[in-house]
Amino acid sequence: MTSAIANVTLPGPSDLAVLSPELMLVGAVTAILLGAAVRGKRTVLIPLLAIVACFAAAGLAAAMSAGLAVQSTAFSKLIVPDRLACFVRMLIYSFTGLLGVMWMITARYRPGEKSAANAPEFFTLLLSAAVGMGLMASTGNLLMVLIALELASLPSYALAGFQKDKRPGAEAALKYVVFGAAAAAVMVYGISLLYGVYSTLDAGAIASGIRDAGGTIPLAGVIGLIALGLGLAFKISAFPMHFWCPDVFEGANVEVTTFLSVASKAAALTLLLRLALTIAGFAENAAATATAPTPAAAVAVGAVIAAVAALTATVGNLAAMAQNNLKRLLAYCYIAHAGYMLMGVAILSGRTGVAAILLYLLVYLFMNLGAFSVVALVFNATGREDLAGLSGLGRRNPLLAACMTLFLVSLIGIPPMAGFFAKYQLFYALFVHKLQWLVAVGLVNTLFSLFYYMRIVKAMYLERSDAPPLRVPAVGLVWVVILAVPVTVLAVVWQPLTYLAEKFSRVLGAP
């Protein structure tokens, strides 16, 4: 018993420094709970503290990536603090901070809003989930994958059901838990099979195991990989595991939906990217440079991901056409975008693919935050979340409608907006790597998506409505306009952004 753990090494200060953003958030959670115990639950200090901590954590992650004086692995290879991890953590934490701002603008004064009365619980769950997602983005060890995934999932379940006195909220949480538990169980089973075949939980070691076997994987290993992929597909809401998504997005309140739509997806996609690149043998590593990658296994992994990506985008876009609830519609649109980004994963090699995904995530953050903010503001003013609630918005509140149109146009990917450049970069990467059929699928899907996004625009501008002008607090309008700026302006600074993303797209993982 003692011999098994005799060679324990203590994590040193450099290991802890790698996790400084996460420690910062954990400290914030502690401070929030203690502060609430002293100052009461409704004090404005709680959201402010959470927002400041999130931005500070994002800053720490950015500083870490700029210096990158840290070693390439930490905690005995459990954490891989490479540039990709730093970038995604920065993205997730700053998004969580922005979400805190959105919460203060949209949810804090909403009558009957549970998260307003119970802010400390809300932010504790939010920050814990963010920490879990940050860890998901920075690990290549399957044990750590599982822990990070659960750390991200469990608070998300509670967040989805935060409006526990409302039936849809409770239903959303229950569906999320049941689906999530099933997916996690399948994934653990897959991980155990992989451990049985390769006697290791480290993705890099599994990759070298595959390489040693001449690029073939035994059946148990294949089943293990499929099960692992299904668990990840649940978090990304990719094709066979996407059913939870619309129900959860509809039932949870808008802020939680926004959080799940961006942060959860960014984390899960990065995790898939890292595992796929590592296991297919494409992660850059110093030890085995230019050794021929495992052809059979790599080709199979790439083909499966490409097929899933195409199906996910198509299913999401086709289902979105029939939706009338805005949150549900945006949920299907979320599935479709997951499909586009999965196409980038399917490239499986080269920095261009990874860089395209990172850019897409960055742009997606702003478009989605903006679109959901408009939905939240309209809901606050009218109590409606359906398409008809937006009808005539062009007259009732021209500025809000204009901003919403900008976000939607960007989500479709029509030229002047940032969304177009993100999509262009992605399709270009696909084209360069000879995945023309995926480009075709992507273009056809963009046409599909034009239809339902334009339904929203049509409702806002062409449908007549006798409803009185929509009154939105000034701070809400300012917020939406501020979000519309990057969606428009990011396209102007595209060149440096591409350069930046390529700098961050180095994936470490192999031993």
Added chain:
Amino acid sequence: MTDVLGIVMFVVGGVLFVLVSLTVGRLFRPRRPGQLKGEIYECGEPTVGKGQVQFDLRFYVVAMLFVIFDVEIALLYPWAQVFRQFPKAAFWDLAFFVGLLLVGYAFAWRYGYLDWTRPRAGGQADDDAQTPEQER
């Protein structure tokens, strides 16, 4: 293919074992059903009432607390194993870990989430109603 063969043999063997032993037993045993035999075996006690009663939701809190501290104990075990090697580091490690749990515990205690709420006439227990400012 051999690794699959093992699993198939295991599954088939498991199914066969149950089927064969039940069938063989059925062929040989005498069949004398009676009312006493049809009753639920409850350690010799006569059964009272239905089995499907609604369990008091308040036990949920107790169960949750149990799980939290149970998991904590489980996580203490590897800690105890390496304690001798790094007494100082292990101490602060655990102080951090338990300290975090205690903060959550203190928060829950402060807002009365651990109280055994008595059912109130004509109203539900509401989280908002329990903030101390309103209690005073």
